[in-house]
Amino acid sequence: MPSNESKLTVVGAGLVGSLLALYLARRGHTVEVLERRPDMRRETLDAGRSINLAISTRGLHALRQVGLEEEALKHAIPMRGRVIHPVKGELAFQPYGKDDSQHINSLSRGWLNKFLMTRAEETGRVSIRFRQRVTHADPAAGALTVLDEATGETRELRDAVVFGTDGSGSAVRQALQSQPDFRADSETLGHGYKELTIPPGEGGRFQMEKHALHIWPRGTYMLIALPNEDGSFTCTLFLPWEGPVSFASLQTPEALEAFFQEQFPDAKALIPGLVEEFFSRPTGHMVTVKCAPWHAGGRTLLLGDAAHAIVPFYGQGMNCGFEDCVALDALLAKQPDLGQAFREFERLRKTNADAIADMAVENFIEMRDSTADPRFLLEKGVEKV
Numbered sequence: 001m002p003s004n005e006s007k008l009t010v011v012g013a014g015l016v017g018s019l020l021a022l023y024l025a026r027r028g029h030t031v032e033v034l035e036r037r038p039d040m041r042r043e044t045l046d047a048g049r050s051i052n053l054a055i056s057t058r059g060l061h062a063l064r065q066v067g068l069e070e071e072a073l074k075h076a077i078p079m080r081g082r083v084i085h086p087v088k089g090e091l092a093f094q095p096y097g098k099d100d101s102q103h104i105n106s107l108s109r110g111w112l113n114k115f116l117m118t119r120a121e122e123t124g125r126v127s128i129r130f131r132q133r134v135t136h137a138d139p140a141a142g143a144l145t146v147l148d149e150a151t152g153e154t155r156e157l158r159d160a161v162v163f164g165t166d167g168s169g170s171a172v173r174q175a176l177q178s179q180p181d182f183r184a185d186s187e188t189l190g191h192g193y194k195e196l197t198i199p200p201g202e203g204g205r206f207q208m209e210k211h212a213l214h215i216w217p218r219g220t221y222m223l224i225a226l227p228n229e230d231g232s233f234t235c236t237l238f239l240p241w242e243g244p245v246s247f248a249s250l251q252t253p254e255a256l257e258a259f260f261q262e263q264f265p266d267a268k269a270l271i272p273g274l275v276e277e278f279f280s281r282p283t284g285h286m287v288t289v290k291c292a293p294w295h296a297g298g299r300t301l302l303l304g305d306a307a308h309a310i311v312p313f314y315g316q317g318m319n320c321g322f323e324d325c326v327a328l329d330a331l332l333a334k335q336p337d338l339g340q341a342f343r344e345f346e347r348l349r350k351t352n353a354d355a356i357a358d359m360a361v362e363n364f365i366e367m368r369d370s371t372a373d374p375r376f377l378l379e380k381g382v383e384k385v
């Protein structure tokens with residue numbers, strides 16, 4: 001384990017960076033977290049990636065280790081299976097397991113991120129500095145160049161132990177590219193995504209089945225919806241960038257409304273802000289990143305999306321990143337040599353991360369296509385709802 005005097009710097013106060021800071025603090029370290037965005041607890045940020053997300057056993061296990069699972073679950077909505085919405089006809093329910101104990105949970109990304117930041121700070125050992133963008137790094141030396149976006153000033157950090165949790169477009173990963181043995185494959189999906197809202201009904205009631213992940217599978221594209229605590233659902237429309245039915249083909253309100261009327265008539269009736277939201281909200285990209293090595297010189301280590309960005313169709317990106325924190329914590333407990341600990345971390349995590357990355361792409365095909373196939377429905381023991 002590094003000595004408690006080591007300067008530990010976490011780059012990125014997203015979901016994984018905030019949880020990692022908490023884990024490191026619990027081992028007695030003082031941790032500085034550098035986050036390029038303003039503090040989301042004080043300022044409303046532009047709509048970013050996914051309003052809610054699914055947290056599963058892996059992620060909950062990581063929260064349990066630091067005593068946060070119970071509070072997180074108070075804000076989560078169990079989803080016991082998928083509700084499939086055909087173009088016409090009855091809805092079908094595909095349970096996730098034999099009984100209700102097997103479920104995933106819908107949780108607000110913003111709430112979870114704020115919660116983790118606050119709990120990390122409450123240890124008294126974590127300071128999160130906002131509007132601090134890492135622009136350059138020397139991974140083997142543990143050196144960072146940091147731009148203060150509030151003042152425009154730049155400062156240099158030296159001799160730090162750096163944990164790069166700065167997401168799929170990681171600047172720390174970028175810097176690792178200067179290492180002779182580093183390789184990275186990045187594959188952008190030919191689909192993008194857009195978030196839309198089904199507001200709560202009268203008196204805050206859910207306008208569809210609350211305890212389910214809703215899917216409108218349509219072959220090359222699909223719509224999904226996850227429930228929120230306030231009775232609303234956040235829908236995500238996944239569409240190809242180009243082609244006959246694509247973001248490129250839906251350029252006018254008329255085209256969009258006609259498309260929804262034809263393909264998602266029940267959802268259209270529940271999304272009053274369809275046109276406004278579709279044309280004003282950003283369209284998200286999705287990328288798979290596989291890279292190695294994740295570390296340099298016992299000074300720098302990548303975790304979370306920075307090490308292994310995956311497409312969201314297994315709902316496992318954050319869950320895997322949380323599992324990284326558990327794995328690293330266990331290694332730091334027994335391995336005083338950081339170089340060894342980082343190597344062992346990569347050995348333990350890389351095969352799993354690569355496997356889930358491939359499974360996530362495969363699950364896109366299952367979700368958008370096979371969930372609507374009658375043979376698939378039969379195999380899965382589907383119930384009507």
Ligand code: FAD
Pocket residue numbers: 011012013014015016017034035036037049050052053054055132133134135165166167168169170171193236284286303304305306312314315316317318319320321
């Ligand atoms: P991020 O969440 O990207 O956080 C990175 C942080 O680093 C950010 O705060 C960013 O501002 C900061 N940063 C970036 N660059 C710099 C820099 N140069 N200097 C300083 N700070 C910087 N996962 C699940 O487990 N379940 C789901 O249901 C799920 N649904 C998803 C739905 C969608 C549409 C998408 C796109 C993803 C989904 N994911 C899901 C994946 C999940 O969002 C990611 O795996 C998770 O956010 C990774 O966390 P992270 O902390 O590694 O990265």
